[in-house]
Amino acid sequence: xxxxxxxxxxxxxxxxxxxxxxxxxxxxxxxxxxxxxxxxxxxxxxxxxxxxxxxxxxxxxxxxxxxxxxxxxxxxxxxxxxxxxxxxxxxxxxxxxxxxxxxxxxxxxxxxxxxxxxxxxxxxxxxxxxxxxxxxxxxxxxxxxxxxxxxxxxxxxxxxxxxxxxxxxxxxxxxxxxxxxxxxxxxxxxxxxxxxxxxxxxxxxxxxxxxxxxxxxxxxxxxxxxxxxxxxxxxxxxxxxxxxxxxxxxxxxxxxxxxxxxxxxxxxxxxxxxxxxxxxxxxxx
Numbered sequence: 001x002x003x004x005x006x007x008x009x010x011x012x013x014x015x016x017x018x019x020x021x022x023x024x025x026x027x028x029x030x031x032x033x034x035x036x037x038x039x040x041x042x043x044x045x046x047x048x049x050x051x052x053x054x055x056x057x058x059x060x061x062x063x064x065x066x067x068x069x070x071x072x073x074x075x076x077x078x079x080x081x082x083x084x085x086x087x088x089x090x091x092x093x094x095x096x097x098x099x100x101x102x103x104x105x106x107x108x109x110x111x112x113x114x115x116x117x118x119x120x121x122x123x124x125x126x127x128x129x130x131x132x133x134x135x136x137x138x139x140x141x142x143x144x145x146x147x148x149x150x151x152x153x154x155x156x157x158x159x160x161x162x163x164x165x166x167x168x169x170x171x172x173x174x175x176x177x178x179x180x181x182x183x184x185x186x187x188x189x190x191x192x193x194x195x196x197x198x199x200x201x202x203x204x205x206x207x208x209x210x211x212x213x214x215x216x217x218x219x220x221x222x223x224x225x226x227x228x229x230x231x232x233x234x235x236x237x238x239x240x241x242x243x244x245x246x247x248x249x250x251x252x253x254x255x256x257x258x259x260x261x262x263x264x265x266x267x268x269x270x271x272x273x274x275x276x277x278x279x280x281x282x283x284x285x
Contacts, residue, residue, distance in 0.1 A: 008046045009127050009269075011036040015043070016272075017265045019059055029055065050125065051276050061275035062268045064255035070213045070275075071255065097185070098206050098244055101136055103193045112158030112193075115139075119154060120167045121147060124178050125273065126266055129242065130154060133170040137189030141174070141241045143262040157193065157240065174244065190241055201235035208249045211278025213271070215253045237261055243270065 018035045019027065032055065033043035047055045060066060107114060119132035121144055130150040132140040140157065144150035155163070174188050194202065204222045208214055220232045239247040242262055248270045252258045260267035 008050060009125065011038065011043075012047060012050055013127070013265050013269060015047070015055065016059075016062075016268055019055070020265070020268065023059075051273050052280060053276050058272050058276065061272040062257070066275070067213055067251055067257065067271075068255040070211075071215065071251075071253070074212055074214055074218070098188045098190060099137075100190045100192055100199060100203055100206070102196075102199050103139075103191060107134075108158065108193045111160035113160040115158055115161040116164070117154075117158060117161045118164050118166050118168045118171065119151070120165060120171060121150075122167075122171075122175050124243070126243075126269055131171045131174060133168055133174075134191045137170060137191035138174050138241060138244070139191050139193070141244060143242055143266060177244065188244065190244070192240060194238075194240075197231065198235045198238060201232055202239060202241075202245050205236070205239070205245050205247055205250070208246055210246070210249075210274045213249055213251050216250060217253060219250060249274075 014036045015032050018032055029044060030040040033040045036043065038046070044054060047058070051058055115134055117132050117134055117139060119130060119140075122129055122131060124143075126143065128144045128147075130140070130142055130144040130147070131138065132154055140154050142150055142153065155161075170189070173186050176185055177188075192199065192202070200223045201219060204219050207222075216229045216233050216236065217226070219236070220226050220229045223232075225232070236247045236250055237259070239245050239261070248260060248267045250258075251271075257264065257267055257271060
């Protein structure tokens with residue numbers, strides 16, 4: 001992505017926020033376009049180039065009614081099977097092979113003094129990201145609306161690590177998720193600091209196919225801790241790898257999309273974007 005595309009996402013995010021805030025009166029295209037300082041035709045074109053459908057169609061994919069429909073589909077299937085294989089061939093076509101390796105105590109002891117971490121900033125369809133890697137895999141990926149704040153967040157995880165701002169092969173392979181056919185990607189390796197419980201939750205998140213939504217209770221059941229919904233919610237919120245570990249696919253049982261560490265508007269954008277991609281793939285099967 002280039003600078004113009006980043007600006008386009010910023011306007012798309014502003015538009016989504018405006019529509020969400022005024023959904024009861026359903027503002028028209030020209031009104032929303034005016035809110036983000038664009039003509040109606042220009043806004044429609046930018047939005048369609050970003051996701052492939054019109055703003056009106058996109059918002060249907062982020063409604064509570066649509067979310068409830070997806071939840072019902074998930075629960076109507078054998079949930080374990082859905083998590084293992086996806087709800088359909090579509091789910092697998094748009095799936096990733098991501099492997100988590102937990103850091104050993106020796107690797108993160110004393111604030112990570114034994115770690116060498118490369119980091120860089122990159123563009124995504126949902127704004128800039130910071131991506132960081134050790135020699136074993138990605139250790140952090142988060143949306144970076146402000147570079148200094150994002151890097152400070154990384155440093156808090158590993159305050160005594162050695163940092164080098166550079167793009168390496170591990171990062172490049174992971175970043176291909178935004179530009180290439182997922183079926184052609186190499187395995188993406190993650191090297192994460194977390195408790196056994198957190199790692200178990202994050203591994204469960206990896207099994208959710210793109211375009212599918214589940215609840216915190218579903219995750220709790222999946223990891224054989226059905227009463228641990230609150231703890232699951234905390235672990236989901238502490239996910240250190242945005243998008244790759246798809247915590248955005250976990251929503252409230254009411255169908256409300258709920259909170260997101262990197263902002264509710266961004267969560268709405270990602271869920272709608274994935275839903276459109278999933279439906280477009282299913283139409284070609």
